[in-house]
Amino acid sequence: MPQRVLIAGTSPLLAGRLAARCLAAGERAADTEVVLLSVVRSRPGAPAPGRRELAGFVTEQGSGAEGPDALDAGRLTVVCVEPDGVDAELKAWTAEQVWCVVPGWDRSRARGARADAALAGSLLAALPGLGARRYVQVGQDPAPDDDRARRSCRDLERPAVEACLDSGVSWRMLRTAPVVDARAPALGECPPGAHRLLWALDSVRAEVADRVPDWFERQPLRVAGVAGLGLPLLTAERAAGELWRAGAPGDLPDGFAAVPRPAPVPLTDVLARAGAVHGIDVRPVPDRADFNAVDRLLDLRLTGVRRQAVRLRGTAPAGPSGAAEAARSGGPAHGTARSGPDGTDTATAATGAGAGAAQAPLPPSADGTAPSDAPSSLSPAGQWELFGAVRAHGASPDAARGTGGLRRRVVDVAGRPLVLFEGGTGEGPPLLVLNALGQGPGFLTRLCAHLVPHHRVVTWQVRGTEREDPPWGTRHQLDDIDAVLAAVGAERAHLLGWCTGAKIATAFQQHRPGAVASLVFLNATFRQNDRWDGMDTKYESDLAAVCRALDRRPEKAAWMLDLLAPGAAGGGGSPGARDAGVLGVLSRALADEVRRPFRDAEVLVRYARQLVDLWRLDSAAQAPRVAVPTLFVCSEFDGISSPARAREAARCFPHARYAELAVAGHYAPHDRPALVAELITEFLRAPREVADLVRYAEITWHIDTEGTAR
Template sequence: MRQRVLIAGTSPLLAGRLAARCLAAAPGTEVVLVSAALSRPGQPAPDRRELARFVAGCAGGDEAAEAFGAERLSVVCAEPHAVAAELTAWAAEQVWCVVPGWDRSPARGARADTVLTGALLGALPGLGARGYVHVGPDTAPDEDRAHRALERLAVEACLDAGVSWRVLRTPPVVDAWAPALGECPPGAHRLLGALHSVRAEIEDRAPGWFERHPLRVADAAGLGLSLLDAERAAGELWRAGAPGELPDGFATVPRPAPVPLTDVLARGGAVHGIDVRPLPEGESPGAEDRLLDLRLSDVRRHAVPLGNRTGPGEHAGARPAPGTAPGAGAPAAPPLSPAAQWDLFGAVRACQSSRSGVREPKLRRRVVDVAGRPLVLFDGGNGEGTPLLVLNALGQGPGFLNRLCAHLTPYHRLATWQVRGTERADPDWGVPRQLDDIEAVLEAVGWERAHLLGWCTGAKIATAFQQRRPEAVASLVFLNATFRQNDRWDGMDTKYESDLAAVCRALDRGPEKAARMLDLLAPGAVGGKGGSRGDRDAGVLGVLSPALAEEVRRPFRDAEVLVRYARQLVDLWRLDSAAQAPRVRVPTLFVSSEFDGISSPARAREAARCFPRARYAELAVAGHYAPHDRPALVAELITEFVRAPHEVAGLVRDAEITWHIDSEGAAR
């Protein structure tokens, strides 16, 4: 009977490299690879085929052919909570639990790692395992109590079961495959991810901007990053935990000597076509610099002072444990050479670029008859939970929300529609008729209950529908919401809202003026000033993406459409959502933007305090079109909120997000 090794991990990158090591080192061994990676918007977990291809690529040549020709590799993909059920089908002489703690959300990652560890330890007797290897992060004990507790749990469980054990620790790694596997380990990968995402967001607004402008970074001097190649880390881990007569004990993969963070930024920036410079002393960062700085926050947390050769998981005078990995406790290994860094960073960027194209949501388009008029409906997506119903802003087409929907549909069933009332053939279509349309959409897609997502003016309509049909609404999500109301002069309106209100009231009384007012209203690049921080300039981040140019002009394309749009807004502004809010008993999430110059973040934040079960998150250095500009982050907020509304503020801790209200009755 062949020996079988079962390798399960929340990191498919590291677990897959260990599987390849095992296949190459032990020709008579069968490997079961269990990927328990959490999948989320912007970071989807790989499927079985992708993982098998990755392992084959790592094993290489004859070993890969033998692995698949003789069916020596089995791949299982399951959420952490479903792993226990999958394990009942297997037996294995040795079990590896790979939980390196690399999730961007420490709370979410620790929960997944705990569930996976518990499932594997509970299954040891049934698996018939004689050895257990636990792979965790190399961090200081007082900085990562959760993973140290898992190590203790593993040792105790193995002692009780009479199973030999090894506890291994590894620093974060760098690997060209990481983006393809949906992973972004701490350190260099998050630095490269920050550069890639900032470039993509700015180039979407202003192609060629980086040919004329640098990005400036503060507080990088004196810090360094350890660049540990993933293949090397897997080799050290395999030698320290491979099946055999190794004694029980601990081992740590040695960290390479740190590379100055300024050098890594310069090389990573050059690979991405960005001139990254230090911020001169005394100068203030621009909005673009601030965005990069926020996305580098986590990188600085994992950096080390350049004069400190002691890693996070070590202390002065520490001794290697019996059976430690080769080099553990010895001086730091040489860092990656500059040439190796260029090659590796270039390979990572190529992988990033291959996965970052603009995606269209996979929604079917159909036309249904509602109230004697055609209604254009889009629906589709995956997921078993309560579906999402997306309410667009009045007068707008679906293009604003396409990118957001593309990030949501892999995880949720979703429906949206073309809001009616501005086409020439439409009769007056006020709030009551908008609510009728929501009912009709729910009936057309066959849903009795849904989470309602309202963008901009859609937030007030969503609130009104929840009051009409409370049993049909599971929760409310408001994106860059406007809660403007007639006869409220409290100074919270943006300049755009004030100007729009004056013009719309004038058109409601005198529609013949519409042709002269067309050029006064189209927002264009509005959204870069006048947000919650006064008149601070968002720079290029306040420029409208060319992809939205036609969508923005939709309500302003001719005089007749403009009059209809103006009357819809005047009707909406009569609606007092603040009076309805105290009766809203479902969880409510507000997502606003610091530089929203169209919908007032200050008024939205004030409105959030009226909703009994509200959370309020504000995106830094973002404008009104954040669902288009940062769809992955907004989709992650929505996904975590509808799964666990009471925990969303703890699960989505990002430097770009400020939680002003993060629990019931707790306003910051």
């Protein structure tokens, strides 16, 4: 009778490779059925793979070294389920052996810990109903200095051991260090360590190249804090093989084991090779004193990479605090190396204990062969090949093309056409995206492309600046929102306002409180005449002077067109902020969009009068009555809308969260669409918890207490 193995995991990469091992291993391979249960919540920038994609990945792995006949599609069932659907799905299955693959690789620690704990809890509760006789849990083997991750790992292992003992189920608790694999980006994964390093380089390169394509042909990228550190480069194939060896045999005793780490590769070497693959000259420097904005951005994105790194033998942190840092990091250097029988370097350092027990060596395989002390390090040539493959698999289509996956349609409102763009099929209220006054849809197409897979998104062409438009003040903008709600058949919606859209969204919430589920403000301007004096950016001051003059003397519009240069704004930041440099340059894709309100005298007059009307609106008086969750997302280098004023405005909203993006400008929704979309998506799912769920080094959360921003 065939035996069934259930492999459930939050890592499709590792769970898929284990499924391939299971289907191809041992004499009973032909009698084994595998159910691969992928429990991954898709999010912007990291879409979860579908059933066909995962099945193809497993088949591809099994048709390699194990031979073309190792996998039979009839013996593999792939199920992709949302976290809240796991309990119901498990009721449909029985399995002799259950694998829980929870390596903790989510980029957000808090989100990853919750997802891993939820899956493990569901599987453990279901063990009696599944009829399981053996349970294997694969968790993370944290870096030696990462005490927080070690506590999280133990918190997962303890209840698992207790549940297995109570149920009379044999168990193995296994750990693995983060892996590197060319297919990880295609499966929506970015494990800690090498993958986060490659992502950091590629994301910085893309953000700079969007402005100045040849920047890195003339400029190096400087890094600090990497001397004396190394990364173990463990391939997913090797990790899956060692895990299967340690957990699959049914006659193994209960206990703990971990995949040995390869000897760490100096982080300076990894950065140099990864930089070359991306066409970047990466130069280590002793400190951050002379960092420009691009260097700072990379430094922030490498924060987690440094946390995963280990100190190389015989090195100590630079500077007078080196001894103290060494003591905090665990004393002696980690990753002691020796020469293996084939001349490669192997690591002999211990990998840590599980749940307070001593770490056991990996057991022999079913054929009696013993594993090596540790996998060999990737050769320089292997690193070149792997890093290049990761970049190739991570390439994605340009989300800026078209309208971000939105369909265009025209509806009649007040006897005039209103152009709508809509897409997506998310559950719950739709997300209405209020563009800035005078702007076209191009500013938000990248953001909408990342939002559409998760939400029903609707935006429209803001009226009032085209030559054929009648005067269109704030009251008319509220009427348009009413009309959009009716057109999409929704009684309630989330409102997202970019720039001037924030004040209009606030006014609509007061106009129809029951129709608004939440508010999101991106790079919001809350400018109001005679309020919050002294907080204007230079651009806001200049714009206000021009608009007031044109409201009184519209005949002067022709010679005022050249007074404003919006393409040069956006990188000055708050008073006293460091220069944004190349990150303050306007994206080439926005060159025409940003000139839209300034293309001729008549349009400029209409735009000026819309702004003058908006500045009369007292949002500060309205804000205390806003009873829905509100998210502010602003930018350190916003030289158009004042971040200082946005922070003051957030104080007035009873349920506000305020996030500031480091080294970002006014057009952050365009420049960093995946990150901004992730903030929005997690906020709409869990508004009270968003500051914990999306906590990265490049985001500063300004929160004192519940509902109070600072």
